Amino acid sequence: MPEFKEMLADRVKxxxxxxxxxxxxxxxxxxxxxxxxxxxxxxxxxxxxPLLMLETGRLFGFGGxxxxxxxxxxxxxxxxxxxxxxxxxxxxxxxEYRRGKKSTWAAFGEDMGVLAGDALIVEAFxxxxxxxxxxxxxxxxxxxxxxxxxxxxxxxMIGGQVVDVELTNQPVPADKLDFIYRxxxxxxxxxxxxxxxxxxxxxxxxxxxxxxxxLNVGLAFQIQDDILDVMGDPELLGKPVGSDERNAxxxxxxxxxxxxxxxxxxxxxxxxxxxxxxLNREDTFLEQLIRMLITREK
Amino acid sequence: MPEFKEMLADRVKxxxxxxxxxxxxxxxxxxxxxxxxxxxxxxxxxxxxPLLMLETGRLFGFGGxxxxxxxxxxxxxxxxxxxxxxxxxxxxxxxEYRRGKKSTWAAFGEDMGVLAGDALIVEAFxxxxxxxxxxxxxxxxxxxxxxxxxxxxxxxMIGGQVVDVELTNQPVPADKLDFIYRxxxxxxxxxxxxxxxxxxxxxxxxxxxxxxxxLNVGLAFQIQDDILDVMGDPELLGKPVGSDERNAxxxxxxxxxxxxxxxxxxxxxxxxxxxxxxLNREDTFLEQLIRMLITREK
Numbered sequence: 001m002p003e004f005k006e007m008l009a010d011r012v013k014x015x016x017x018x019x020x021x022x023x024x025x026x027x028x029x030x031x032x033x034x035x036x037x038x039x040x041x042x043x044x045x046x047x048x049x050p051l052l053m054l055e056t057g058r059l060f061g062f063g064g065x066x067x068x069x070x071x072x073x074x075x076x077x078x079x080x081x082x083x084x085x086x087x088x089x090x091x092x093x094x095x096e097y098r099r100g101k102k103s104t105w106a107a108f109g110e111d112m113g114v115l116a117g118d119a120l121i122v123e124a125f126x127x128x129x130x131x132x133x134x135x136x137x138x139x140x141x142x143x144x145x146x147x148x149x150x151x152x153x154x155x156x157m158i159g160g161q162v163v164d165v166e167l168t169n170q171p172v173p174a175d176k177l178d179f180i181y182r183x184x185x186x187x188x189x190x191x192x193x194x195x196x197x198x199x200x201x202x203x204x205x206x207x208x209x210x211x212x213x214x215l216n217v218g219l220a221f222q223i224q225d226d227i228l229d230v231m232g233d234p235e236l237l238g239k240p241v242g243s244d245e246r247n248a249x250x251x252x253x254x255x256x257x258x259x260x261x262x263x264x265x266x267x268x269x270x271x272x273x274x275x276x277x278x279l280n281r282e283d284t285f286l287e288q289l290i291r292m293l294i295t296r297e298k
Numbered sequence: 299m300p301e302f303k304e305m306l307a308d309r310v311k312x313x314x315x316x317x318x319x320x321x322x323x324x325x326x327x328x329x330x331x332x333x334x335x336x337x338x339x340x341x342x343x344x345x346x347x348p349l350l351m352l353e354t355g356r357l358f359g360f361g362g363x364x365x366x367x368x369x370x371x372x373x374x375x376x377x378x379x380x381x382x383x384x385x386x387x388x389x390x391x392x393x394e395y396r397r398g399k400k401s402t403w404a405a406f407g408e409d410m411g412v413l414a415g416d417a418l419i420v421e422a423f424x425x426x427x428x429x430x431x432x433x434x435x436x437x438x439x440x441x442x443x444x445x446x447x448x449x450x451x452x453x454x455m456i457g458g459q460v461v462d463v464e465l466t467n468q469p470v471p472a473d474k475l476d477f478i479y480r481x482x483x484x485x486x487x488x489x490x491x492x493x494x495x496x497x498x499x500x501x502x503x504x505x506x507x508x509x510x511x512x513l514n515v516g517l518a519f520q521i522q523d524d525i526l527d528v529m530g531d532p533e534l535l536g537k538p539v540g541s542d543e544r545n546a547x548x549x550x551x552x553x554x555x556x557x558x559x560x561x562x563x564x565x566x567x568x569x570x571x572x573x574x575x576x577l578n579r580e581d582t583f584l585e586q587l588i589r590m591l592i593t594r595e596k
Contacts, residue, residue: 153424
């Protein structure tokens with residue numbers, strides 16, 4: 001499907017350009033922190049979250065809030081990046097490299113690693129709340145800030161990280177694994193799509209559907225990750241496979257086996273696509289994007 | 299002035315009760331992080347920031363946004379507490395104790411120390427943006443969220459921390475010391491008073507005055523801290539004096555001497571009080587509160 005690939009390349013480029021506009025200028029006595037933030041934000045990455053936000057906004061025709069949406073696209077990528085920076089810290093996963101480059105703390109020092117993560121969380125809310133300036137939709141923007149905060153915090157991404165960290169090197173029961181997947185990976189994907197819908201003025205029922213679609217996509221995405229760690233091509237992935245088994249890590253695959261994992265990915269995807277179609281909107285690109293995210297081989 | 303002391307005790311109690319209402323319930327798989335957050339939020343402290351916010355809101359008669367203000371009182375204390383948690387980390391100041399209790403990372407582990415600080419930053423914006431729910435003043439709330447983010451981030455508190463961390467164990471030139479004082483201490487005090495004024499619907503000119511008052515108070519507060527480290531009574535302070543000299547730390551006193559420090563505190567206070575009076579409002583309690591903060595002996 002070469003047409004989709006070209007469109008995707010265009011949309012990713014559009015997303016990159018939007019994010020870049022909201023990065024801080026490296027100036028002033030505190031410029032080290034701006035450098036550390038920009039280093040991390042420009043370290044590559046698939047930009048899945050802002051892209052899903054953009055495409056969900058587009059699905060609902062943007063509702064006169066396209067500029068506001070762009071603020072939140074940058075904000076959600078900042079939140080995601082902050083979590084990677086802190087995950088890599090010596091007291092967390094102790095990773096010196098990420099995507100082939102030194103991780104933020106390894107490049108700027110551990111203290112700057114802590115502060116750069118903090119700074120990106122705050123900058124996310126700064127950029128998001130700047131969307132109030134001149135908006136005609138203050139309640140939508142307010143609702144979007146609430147979603148961003150709720151899905152990032154203890155009832156979202158950070159809540160999932162906490163349980164994940166506490167269970168390091170321990171077997172994880174199925175209910176807690178589901179909790180981790182829903183919160184650590186799922187919550188920000190849900191925020192991405194839901195903010196896109198809310199800012200565009202989508203109706204409550206449609207927002208509910210979008211939430212369910214996003215949670216399915218998040219779960220399927222994570223289970224596909226587990227499958228790839230067993231079955232993936234190390235060259236395509238750019239990293240060795242089998243790390244979960246070596247680290248005795250509990251995953252959906254170790255708990256339920258490969259066959260059930262594949263079936264679950266299929267079930268979750270079909271449910272997501274069927275919900276998407278039920279919105280009765282022009283969804284060709286978003287459907288293909290979701291299929292690509294879930295069935296990816298890298 | 300026994301009357302002020304009684305009023306102050308009442309207002310601090312009121313502030314404590316408001317903050318308590320916004321703390322997370324310790325429940326769910328992720329309850330460890332709620333425990334760590336509440337441990338840090340209940341570890342004592344003078345509640346200066348939410349108290350200044352409350353009293354600035356009162357100065358302008360609250361403007362029909364008293365409930366919204368309470369959200370932000372909890373939020374600003376969460377931001378302040380998050381900065382203490384991360385400051386204490388081994389890779390930052392490496393403090394095992396704070397106010398006679400184990401610091402958060404020492405009590406809950408270093409990984410939970412990082413995550414509890416992150417969680418409190420996000421929870422601050424969650425609690426703040428919940429003020430949108432049912433408000434009649436969405437633009438004021440939006441403006442308050444913007445101020446909170448700006449004064450917390452790289453152009454506020456975190457910007458000051460970065461420069462402070464970079465200059466550890468180095469002589470600090472006067473312009474950078476001023477920068478650190480204005481941002482690390484001053485910015486959150488400014489946010490506290492400014493948010494109080496903005497939520498109450500104060501006019502732009504009055505908001506400008508409030509900003510200048512708060513910055514003066516912040517600078518005077520910090521310089522008084524430096525004076526107390528030389529001249530203070532260790533029993534009243536509850537900690538040894540002379541630590542700045544022992545650590546070869548640059549302060550206003552080491553740069554300019556005690557006499558100039560005292561004169562600067564006096565000058566800043568008088569300017570702050572004169573600006574306060576120029577607002578022509580019932581400011582007796584707020585004036586006394588500011589005087590107490592600046593001329594404190596502990």
